[in-house]
Amino acid sequence: MSQFELVIEGHEDFVKGFIRGIIAGSKTDASVLFNNEHDISRTTLGEKIKEFFDAPGVHTHIIVDETAASLIGDAISSEGEKFNLKIVSKLPVASASFKFKYKAYAENYGTMLKGIFEKLPESVSVSDDYAPKEVFHPESKGAEAYAPEHNYIIKAKGTVTGNLDALLELYERCHKEPLISIENIELEFE
Numbered sequence: 001m002s003q004f005e006l007v008i009e010g011h012e013d014f015v016k017g018f019i020r021g022i023i024a025g026s027k028t029d030a031s032v033l034f035n036n037e038h039d040i041s042r043t044t045l046g047e048k049i050k051e052f053f054d055a056p057g058v059h060t061h062i063i064v065d066e067t068a069a070s071l072i073g074d075a076i077s078s079e080g081e082k083f084n085l086k087i088v089s090k091l092p093v094a095s096a097s098f099k100f101k102y103k104a105y106a107e108n109y110g111t112m113l114k115g116i117f118e119k120l121p122e123s124v125s126v127s128d129d130y131a132p133k134e135v136f137h138p139e140s141k142g143a144e145a146y147a148p149e150h151n152y153i154i155k156a157k158g159t160v161t162g163n164l165d166a167l168l169e170l171y172e173r174c175h176k177e178p179l180i181s182i183e184n185i186e187l188e189f190e
Contacts, residue, residue, distance in 0.1 A: 002091060003093040003164055004069050005035075005187060006074070008060045010085040015060040018085065021066060022075045030068035033062035038168060039175075040096075041184045058089060063164065063187075092190040096164040098171055099155035099183040109179060110134060110154035115157075116173065116180075123163035130158030 008015050015125065016034060023030050033040070040063065041148050057076060065070065076085050110132070117126050135153045167185065174180045 001156065002066050004064055005065055005091045005093055006062050006069065006072065007086050007088040008085060009058060013061045019072060022071050026071050028067055030071055032068050033061065033063040039184045041186050052184055053155065063093065093164055093187055094190045095161055095188045096167045096185050097159050097161040098185045101160045102180045103155045104179050105165045106154055107152045113154065113179060121166035124160055125162060125168045127159040130156060134158040158181055
């Protein structure tokens, strides 16, 4: 199903309540994601600069499916002026991505980390520069706390790209893993 990023002008807290009310009242399975609640970066560089100079909370960025886009569009068309709400932009989302890196000093953690990025959802892929580098120093085994080097080190970095819904699941999994450092999700538009 197609997804869109809507940018809505209006006080952020009011916009969130307004949209949640629309979706709840529609009794549909429409989906809405608020960018700032899911670490999704703002749209374009121009939008980021504009947002930086605007008062906080002036624009709310959301990701919606077609059903939600229609419901929100209709509600803002009929009631938006009364509440000072306006849809500033509607961009179709083509894909999403985020950068990651990890480092660990135990082989069991290395196996677990590699497993996360080997078993990706069908619609998600990892970049070609992802190549975990493992270093073994068997001579350091047993004295790690006092040794100048660890007996095992794994390092890797890369970018995962794909369908936003599938990518969000992977992002949440990586977010919960303290050995993985991740950047915000970036959207690509059609």
